[in-house]
Amino acid sequence: MKSFLSALFLLITPALGSALSSRVDGVPAGFGHSVTGGGNATPAIPANISQLRDWLTDNQPRVIVLDKEYDFKGSEGVCENCSCCQVSTCGDHGQDAIEVDTGWCGDRPVIECTYDKATGIDVASNKTLVGIGSQGVIRGTGLRFVYGASNIIVQNIHITDLNPRYIWGGDAIYMNDCDLIWIDHVKISLIGRQMISMGFSSSGRVTISNTDHHYWTILGLGDKDQVSFFNNWIHHTSGRSPDLGSVSSWHIFNNYWSNDTGHAFSVTSEPAILVEGNVFHDVVTPTNPGDGYGMFVTNASTVAVCEEIMGRPCPENVLTGSGELSPYTTNNETSLATIAKADETNIDIKPVSQVQAFVVANAGIRKIHLNSTSVRRDYLKRRAHWRH
Structure with missing residues (x-):
């Protein structure tokens, strides 16, 4: 009950004069610092998957509260006896791939397969989507921020x-041609393709914080993306953790990578x-060999340069039982200058000695805390009203 009530802060507590809304926990920081989501729209709980889809896609500012699992499996149809190809094995499992229009499978062995046609929900502008405790679950589909969508918060x-057996089975969160996105305290698991995928058009100003990822995690290819990525736990992955490219800006700090059998960073282009x-x-492999373009990595020999250009302390990265975290070139001061000039606000960079414990304790769902008996009374009144 305590953890359930703790999460209710994100629904009830007044926002102390902020336009952000009283319906989320904390304040966005980094490049997405000005996001407000659904603002102070009245929180509402969708009755079923149809209503949840309707509310996410309409043109009304909304604060959408999830207090249960919303199971979309089969809701968009099922492709039976379709074409896939064998790609990899892992014991008796592994992944096959769905054949796509580009002919991705090539000359790989063809097999018949059955999978959900999970195209994802196109989320419109000015939405807050937030879960209570560990109960806010979306199963069998993903979220898509596309074609001019902006000002969106997804928390807890x-x-x-989402078709976990199949490559090309769908992305958990996809963004392309959007702006002002805050993804916070989100857990992503059992996804066939990317946890978070950013298309070739700009995803604008994005903050990704306090999330829990495994397997293939982040593909960031958007032109002119500006992403603050911090307090995230990336574990048990085999690659793309993250895979970055194009002319974009990423500030990656205070994250914890653990038990990754493949590469973490794969960075090409500029x-x-x-x-x-x-x-x-x-x-x-913290950095894929031959990659690492545009990366400035803090260590004993570079931290002084970082502090001079950034005008503040720059904590070093710490690696144990790991390969090398190496940029393509040893000195990318141009990248530092780009980050230093960017409009990144409210960031709190912790000493690296605190990072592992903080991230493990705080990343993912059900990690938002509040001790207040008034919250419980207020929530129970509102919940009775929402249900009727």
């Missing part, structure tokens, strides 16, 4: 079970990336 939600104050534990 678990997205899971992004500007500052990697500081992160912890890597048992990560076989």
